[in-house]
Amino acid sequence: NKFRRYVPITKNNYDKAKSTVQIKNVAQQSQQYKGPNLKLGAAYQTPNRHKSLSLTNTNTGHQQVKNMQSPLYVLQNAAHALLDFEKEEIMKFETVYYYGQRANKCYDVMQPNFGFDDKEGDYNPVVADHIGYRYELQKLLGQGSFGKVYRAFDHKHKRVVALKMLKNRKKFRKQGFVEIQILEKLRHNDPENTNCCITLLNRGEFRNHLFMVMDLLSMDLYAYLAKYDLKGLPMSTVKDFCIQCTKALSYSFSLNIIHADIKPENILLERESSTNIQVIDWGSGAFVGQTIYQYIQSRFYRAPEVILGMPYSLEIDTWSMGCVFYELFTGQPIFQGENEFDQIGKITEVLGYPPRQMLEKAPRKREFFWDAGSDAVRLRTNHKVGSRRLSDSLKAAGRDFIEVINKMLQWEPEQRIKMEELKKLRFFEGVQWNVNAKKDGDVVNGVEALPH
Known part of the structure; x- marks a missing residue:
């Protein structure tokens, strides 16, 4: 499941918000974790409650409602479409773009969080209801241990977006703030969106749930491989994807950001008719020097130092991306372990035994190896x-591509090739790295001005 998330968070001292009135206090308390200052547009600013954003037709005298309205106007003219809870909540928002007027709102107020949450802490809305009096939820796209991802319509900018809503649980807040920090840094340093990383459009908190709004993209690379019956892609397409993925990692590495869950399911096409891609789902990520969780990465793409319980850094993404490159050409994962023991075994089939000096530092060495x-x-x-050689399974790919995989898949992290050196290999000869890799990616409209 491409939306599956690990849950490594065990320490948190956030106070639980007892109502939406306390949301601002919770966001302030989160500063001890160096999280960003969350603001949903002007959601938690003091509103001008007597401001009506309507126009009067001089011919008929009837009011013509604009896209945005004041909360007071909605209360005066559409109170029947609001829950009793919302009649108080809406006054905390300066501007209303959509209030769920097309939704059949049926929430059991006796359930957790006034009926908006299920027993697992997931937000459990009805179709066509709103998030933050702006986003209309259209369809559930996926869910996992972290929460849910929806297709939504942004009534402010009149566009379809992807909205990721985290569970209302303390253990998700810390990592949620880290993900927001990562996405904001990726965006702040690449305002033109030229480095093939997903763009954060907006973020905030609504009814005790952190949420993030991003571009709605097309299929992931695993689904794209499935179109070719998982038999691999043409080398020209593989190279196109490799160039963009290398550009994305080179950019994130330059910002000291570890993705920690690189896999085909987290690399998406911008559109089905395009080969432009973006790396998504930075929810497992961390900044270099701030890695505190050990259970990370999907197993097929998990770096050996992670399996062996060793410290890790940017190099785990190099390993994972090397696995992805191999899979793009062959259609199959290079290391398909059924568990971690099988995973280490399959790695040794290709790479042989790990260096002695690496095993001496591995806390989990004796779980996988014994001294002879x-x-x-x-x-x-x-x-x-x-027993397996890359030159056999990649024979049709050519020596230059085999060189790329060989240099990315090394037991020791320090032996894996650096991104700047990877760009210089013969496989990438002629690539203009200082030029936007996207062929048709324009600056996205409707991006919120986020504080930093």
Whole structure:
């Protein structure tokens, strides 16, 4: 499931907001975690309650409502479309763009969070209801342990977006703020959106749930591979994707950002008819030096140092992307382990035994290997070490592509190729890295001005 998230958070001292009135206080308390100052547009600013944003037709005398309205105007003219809870809540918003007037609102106020949450803490809205009196929820796109992702309509900018809503649970808040920080830094340093990373359009908190708004993209690369019956893509297409993925990692690495969940499901086409891609889902990410969680990365793409319980940094993304590059050409993951023991075994089939100096530093060494004397180690499983060669499975790809994979998939993190060196390999010869890799990506309209 491409929306599956790990839940590593175990420490948090946020106070739970008992009502929407306390949301601003919770956001302020979050500063101890160095989270961003959340604002939903002007959602939590003191509104001008007597301001009506309507026009009067001089011919008929009837009012013509604009796209945005004051909360007082909605209360005076459409109170029947609001829940009793919303009649008080709406006054905390300066501007109303949509208030769920097309939704059949049926919430059980005896349930958690006034009926808006299920027992797991997920936001549980009805179709066509609103988020923040602006976004209209149209369709559930996916869900996982972190929360849900919806297709939504932004009534302010009249466009369809993807809206990610986190669960109303303390353990998700810390990582949610980290994800927002990462997305804001990616956007702030690339306002033209030229580096193939998803753009954060807006973010905020609504009814005790953090949410993020991003571009709605097309299919992921696994679905794209499935169109080719998982038999691999033409080399010209593989190279196009590799160039953009390298550009994305080179950019995130320059900002000391670790993605920590690179896989085909987290690389999406901008449109089905385009080969322009964006790397999404930075919810597992971290800044270098701030990595505190060990259970990260999807298993097929999990770097060996993570499996062995060692410290990790940017190099885990290099490993994962090398696995993705291989899969783009062959249609199959290079290491398809059924569990971590099988995963380590399959890695040894291709790369042989890990270096002794690496294993000496690995806290989980004895779970996977045993000492055979004379500085030798052996696997605890029955995998045939060194039985598979990249040159065999990638023979049709050519030596230049094999060189790329070989240099990205090294046991020791410090031996993996750096992104700037990767760009210089023969496979990428002729690529103009200082030119926008996107062929038709214009600056997106409707991006909120986020404070930094």
